[in-house]
Amino acid sequence: MALKIPYSRVDWINTIFLLAISLLALVAAPIHLFRHGLDWFIGGLFAFYVIATGMSITLGYHRLFSHLSFKAKWPVRLFTLVFGACAFENSALNWASDHRRHHKHTDHDDDPYNIQQGFLWAHIGWILFKVLPEPPLDNVADLRRDRLVMLQHRTDKLIAVGVGLILPAALGYWWNGTEGALAGFLIVGALRVFVVQQCTFFINSLCHTIGRQPYSSTCSARDSTLMAFLTFGEGYHNFHHRFQHDYRNGVKAWAFDPTKWATWCLAKVGLVSGLRRVPEHQILLAEMDEARKHVGRQLADIHQSGTSVCDNALQAVHALEETLALAYHELGEAIDRKAEISRRTLARWRRQTRELVERVSALAPTPT
Numbered sequence: 001m002a003l004k005i006p007y008s009r010v011d012w013i014n015t016i017f018l019l020a021i022s023l024l025a026l027v028a029a030p031i032h033l034f035r036h037g038l039d040w041f042i043g044g045l046f047a048f049y050v051i052a053t054g055m056s057i058t059l060g061y062h063r064l065f066s067h068l069s070f071k072a073k074w075p076v077r078l079f080t081l082v083f084g085a086c087a088f089e090n091s092a093l094n095w096a097s098d099h100r101r102h103h104k105h106t107d108h109d110d111d112p113y114n115i116q117q118g119f120l121w122a123h124i125g126w127i128l129f130k131v132l133p134e135p136p137l138d139n140v141a142d143l144r145r146d147r148l149v150m151l152q153h154r155t156d157k158l159i160a161v162g163v164g165l166i167l168p169a170a171l172g173y174w175w176n177g178t179e180g181a182l183a184g185f186l187i188v189g190a191l192r193v194f195v196v197q198q199c200t201f202f203i204n205s206l207c208h209t210i211g212r213q214p215y216s217s218t219c220s221a222r223d224s225t226l227m228a229f230l231t232f233g234e235g236y237h238n239f240h241h242r243f244q245h246d247y248r249n250g251v252k253a254w255a256f257d258p259t260k261w262a263t264w265c266l267a268k269v270g271l272v273s274g275l276r277r278v279p280e281h282q283i284l285l286a287e288m289d290e291a292r293k294h295v296g297r298q299l300a301d302i303h304q305s306g307t308s309v310c311d312n313a314l315q316a317v318h319a320l321e322e323t324l325a326l327a328y329h330e331l332g333e334a335i336d337r338k339a340e341i342s343r344r345t346l347a348r349w350r351r352q353t354r355e356l357v358e359r360v361s362a363l364a365p366t367p368t
């Protein structure tokens, strides 16, 4: 069947821009690299721009402006607004508005990058087509009070072209004449925009497709360490959708989340404050709740499929399930009464939660 494209809704500016960036990044930049190689100056500038623009999206556009996970002084807001614009992902105001709708309507029609409309739609399709009528910016009234945000909203394209493309070319020219200018434009400009954009797009597509759901299975968001490496720590998307205001996405101490570490460091030097953290008890309660639901689903599947499982293993699952049901009840009550529970007890319950999921997955014919 022929693919029907609704041409009247195509956003031609976005489409042509993304096509041009892809061609420059995937064809022109590699040819340039093959012919002239990469010197330390252009390589260093590329690394700086990737980190500065990528983190301005994750730390600035996402955790600061969209979720208000912490408060930031003007130098941090200014830096993330300038370099965030250089990712060519729209103004912070528009980005936050889309993103807040994504969280409010995840997996439903009003979710701008709804994964239920297909992987490609969530990854890039939603940028290539206009939503008509255009949704109002009625969910970012708080950001409208920030003068820097509003200034960037009016000038983001200018900043993007000036700081994101022309400045690297100018620095390249200063370093190595015309050849340097071309390297600055192609590698630090186009290739870097392509890399950072794809990393952001992965969050909307792959982070709703691959990985585990330890905190909630009520929406498609998933946790994946691999994705965390590709997205400056945003790969722990299941936790993020369950606790969207927490400044951490990788909540475990060992989780790869450079955005969390950068925010923590900025707090230490007084540039950001009021870091929001969900209490440990609350997180464990969500994990226990999800583990119990997971076990219920797996046991129902086994029962339905008539798969035979070892009696002893099944009994062990049921025994652990009962222990955890009591712990879940005790933890819920402690949270309601604001009572303390020792770290040792919390650690034991966390271990048992993990063990229950492992044991039932070992039973199940198709572990999820």
Ligand SMILES: [Zn+2]
Pocket (backbone or CB within 6 Å): 102, 203, 204, 208, 221, 237, 241
């Ligand atoms: Zn999401």
Ligand SMILES: [Zn+2]
Pocket (backbone or CB within 6 Å): 062, 066, 067, 099, 103, 240, 244
């Ligand atoms: Zn978010």
